[in-house]
Amino acid sequence: MNSENDVLRVVGGKPLNGKIKVRGAKNFVSKAMVAALLAPGVSVLKNVPEIRDVHVVSDLLRLHGVNVDVNGADGVVTIDASHVELANVADVDTLSGSSRIPILFSGPLLHRLGEAFIPALGGCAIGGRPIDFHLATLRKLGATVDKEHEDGIHITAPNGLHGAKIHLPYPSVGATEQTLLAAVLAEGKTELSGAAIEPEIMDLVSVLQKMGAVISVDVDRTFRIEGVKELKGFTHTSLTDRIEAASWASAALATHGDIFVKGATQPEMMTFLNVFRKIGGEFDIQDEGIRFWHPGGDLKPVAIETDVHPGFMTDWQQPLVVALTQAKGLSIVHETVYENRFGFTKPLVQMGATVQLYRECLGSLPCRFQQRNYKHSAVIFGPTPLTGRDIDVPDLRGGFSHLIAALAAEGPSTVRGISLIDRGYADFRGKLAALGADFE
Structure with a gap:
């Protein structure tokens, strides 16, 4: 059951530009x-x-x-x-x-x-x-x-x-x-x-x-x-929410935008910032926050493995996978924390992304899901243009990732079940408006 206020209609293809504030984790x-x-x-x-x-x-x-x-x-x-x-x-x-x-x-x-x-x-x-x-x-x-x-x-x-x-x-x-x-x-x-x-x-x-x-x-x-x-x-x-900060950073990359995340801090985000830089994203760390932007040109593919801290956080990979669909070449993501985290890629494929899931461990980390039938590795080939479509939000981080995909895609998308996103992203509609997103 979706009430009207649980649905977001998004017209994508516009860079997200502006300044937002992220509060506690x-x-x-x-x-x-x-x-x-x-x-x-x-x-x-x-x-x-x-x-x-x-x-x-x-x-x-x-x-x-x-x-x-x-x-x-x-x-x-x-x-x-x-x-x-x-x-x-x-x-x-x-x-x-x-x-x-x-x-x-x-x-x-x-x-x-x-x-x-x-x-x-x-x-x-x-x-x-x-x-x-x-x-x-x-x-x-x-x-x-x-x-x-x-x-x-x-x-x-x-x-x-x-x-x-x-x-x-x-x-x-x-x-x-x-x-x-x-x-x-x-x-x-x-x-x-x-x-x-x-x-x-x-x-x-x-x-x-x-x-x-x-x-x-x-x-x-x-x-x-x-x-x-x-x-x-x-x-x-409270310390700042490093998951939300990274989500907006990924949105800047996926939409060719420029977002200043007020409140974002470097120490908790070092692992993310390294990967963001390797992909070709630019960032500038200031006293009151971090500016993330797409500098133009081709994004570069990466191989990442999620892990417990201080490794690459599992909650960071979903929004980043959307940006990787726009990188030139083959990216690999090996998920070692949650076995079913790649369910969110299905709508991305329907929007035009090339993402293949594997049961094998495509990485070097010892992994709990080896020899068990979970599709916990993803290979992403890009860049692929994304086209808007109807999406049902599966979970909190996956839902925000779908929202990023809809914002990066050409044409309109209807995202249903967005109340799930409210669980972890404060006033995300207000922040989208501040960044110039086209939605209702």
Whole structure:
């Protein structure tokens, strides 16, 4: 079902030129809001984007007796977690389908209330993101997990949580966050090896340290957490969303445009910037942001492999693949993080792109999807002119990539299901208008 405001009609073939501002990272802000649950006091989060995920987490916190004030215009969220209570199962359930955040409530709720209820989980359909890592972590820290409920999972910690040695078989971002949020108030020391070290996670560590946590980080992906007795509220300014910044950079490349992304920062984007330069894109790093533009001439093909940080981020490849359809020659993308991330290329092919998918690992990185029937490598041949058409948005990043393709294509396109894009791209219609896009 598509309502009229869930459809965008785009006339492409015009360069995107202008200046836009990108706020805090979707993948950090929601987790910092959950962290506020750990302290019986007031926490203030700044540089918060106006996206749906923020409202979902706000509503989830309110169901647990927390006062949340969201000032969207200023990008400030104030959370008072002085009083926390167990939410009504049915209430939590109505919200759960729209996000994977509820599972991260486990640790904070166990510390504050001794129990937690986690409903069935939602999120983007881009590949398996099982919560087994999460549950195994909680069990190691001393929680009892009851999976008998058809509407969710009941977790208790009758004797409180205690430190443990935990090793993640894969550097899962969610499981790393789960461990950090659960271990900071657990009794004793926790050693987490094989952890994810994304910039968003390091920002979460900064927040927890402000609250009073003791966390050290080793260069070999090991976190050491010394449990403390209590935490206090925090005031923190979120790091910029490096996924959104890279998406607009890719849009500048695909449409032969010139976009200044206010708020974009170099340290978190180094790997992306290297690839952007290799393709032939130009950028200029300034104090208040980064300017990305297409300098004219042919774009160059590249071979990239996605990987966990500090590798090339999986969320960066989808918008970039659209730009690679305009590069002269053969580009190869080997996806090692999510097995079903290339589903979004089908509409690109229908628009005129030449993209072939393979089950083989077309790269040198050790890959979990080897010998398994996932089409997780793509070969893109270009440049191919794209022509507008009707598109149904499959997921958040794929959806934004389709939007870029529609903007780069000649003629009109109808993009349906764009409310999915609202989950991670604040006011993207306003930003498109600021860049001179032709849409309604």
